[in-house]
Amino acid sequence: MSDYLPFEIQITIIKKLPIRALIQFRSVSKSWKSLIDSSDFIANYHFSNAPLQHHVLVRSFDSEHEKYVSIVDDDDNFPQNKIPLIVPSHVRLQLGKFPDIIGSSQGVLFLWFTPSEFVLWNPTIRKTVPIVVPNLLNNNEFETVVGFGVCPGTSDPKLVKITYISSLQFKPEKCIPLQVELFNLSSGSWRSLSMNVPRKSIEVTWKQVCIDKFIYWLAGDRNLAGNTLQTKYLILSFDMITEEFTEIDLPDNLAYLHNDFLLIYKLWTSLLVLDTEFYEIQEYCVWKMDLGVPNTFAKLFVIKSPFESLLLSTVHDFRITGQPIIEMFINNDDKQHAFYVYEPASQEICDIGITGGYPCLANHTLQHCFCLIYRGVEDQDIVIVLKCKCNAKNTQLTP
Structure with a gap:
């Protein structure tokens, strides 16, 4: 390809290749390796491929x-x-x-x-x-x-x-x-x-x-x-x-x-802060920092356990939808763990099918x-x- 196509067109084509192909193509020629290894290419590559x-x-x-x-x-x-x-x-x-x-x-x-x-x-x-x-x-x-x-x-x-x-x-x-x-x-x-x-x-x-x-x-x-x-x-x-x-x-x-x-x-x-002060009554508060206004936090919602048989342990992370992924103790047994997705509006939970100790x-x-x-x-x-x-x-x- 390098014998027939201008290098500028080669660059355009290379930018559209999947990452595993790019890693292999680093071995094809010195010019391609130099291009793919360049800081500009590495920094900008993921912006030209969507969605994440x-x-x-x-x-x-x-x-x-x-x-x-x-x-x-x-x-x-x-x-x-x-x-x-x-x-x-x-x-x-x-x-x-x-x-x-x-x-x-x-x-x-x-x-x-x-x-x-x-x-x-x-x-x-x-x-x-x-x-x-x-x-x-x-x-x-x-x-x-x-x-x-x-x-x-x-x-x-x-x-x-x-x-x-x-x-x-x-x-x-x-x-x-x-x-x-x-x-x-x-x-x-x-x-x-x-x-x-x-x-x-x-x-x-x-x-x-x-x-x-x-x-x-x-x-x-x-x-x-x-x-x-x-x-x-x-x-x-x-x-x-x-x-x-x-x-x-x-x-x-x-x-x-x-x-x-x-x-x-x-x-x-966005940066979120979780307040677990009210663990005894099984209520966790979620706060969001307003990036446009320094030092400003707004309360988003409260996480509550919907069943007495499930005890809130911690919040591990948040889905891209904003729903927290929570860990709960089954039957109040701290040796039995399970993950759930919590829906703030309805206060319902969905089991994601992952259990085990030390999650x-x-x-x-x-x-x-x-x-x-x-x-x-x-x-x-x-x-x-x-x-x-x-x-x-x-x-x-x-x-």
Whole structure:
């Protein structure tokens, strides 16, 4: 083709190819490899292919097995379209360590196995990247958290490591500045951020979401009143492009709750806050941040258990329709878990057919994303390969 078609036309054709074909075409010629590997092509490729397909990734354990299931999140068939996944070999080697799904961004999942071992996993291109985070502290003196996101301008995965004085040692007059380190997958190295770091009194939790170019954490502003530590909770955001932190105030009815009662989520481009203060009466409140008005939150609805035999445990995520996906205890037995979709208007629930102990769930987008293409280790052992058939009204997954 390169002998007969101008390179500009080749570029137009290549941009319309599915991602698995592009990965193969990188081996055809040096010019194609240079084009496909270029930062501009990687950053803009997914914008030329629509629609994106949203999935709910459910991981559950029973007495013998660990199961991963990806559920296509569409209006017509949810939750019938379930696709069992065989986890990548690098993740499979870590089984038994009960990895946490810390977050997802642009089709990449961020998994945490041990105090220093993390894995980036892109199911679309079947690649994983192990990352060791040095000096991840969790002791009486210091606490460390790690945030994750894929920068929309470059499609480069980024980790944000924040270390702060533990609340057990917190004294305003003796606090040292928070230490912030950044890791970009493209460079493979860590660097310190010295300007515009959060205030000394700020503590940061592992509760986080990534929305567009921002990583959001649930954080707290600590203060000593005599010998009593008081914490006012807020949202801490990090702009992956400008590398600046911003504090977002929560309304007082949320800011002064205990950390255990607050959770954060994303719904499309919106930040949601869940208030579980009224767990005893089985009522959870959902709040939405107004992105157009800083520090403004509106109450969306209240989640209530419709049956006495089902006890609310937690909210794992939200469908693209805005319906929360909740975990409940069956017959009030905390060893029997099941997932349901909750309809706020009718207060009805729909069983999505996933049960088992120690469940974990993440909402993610299966999209044409090249993240990890340079450094990823391709898993040849995956039985079911996720592929997108795009440019159709109803995108389908095929093995």
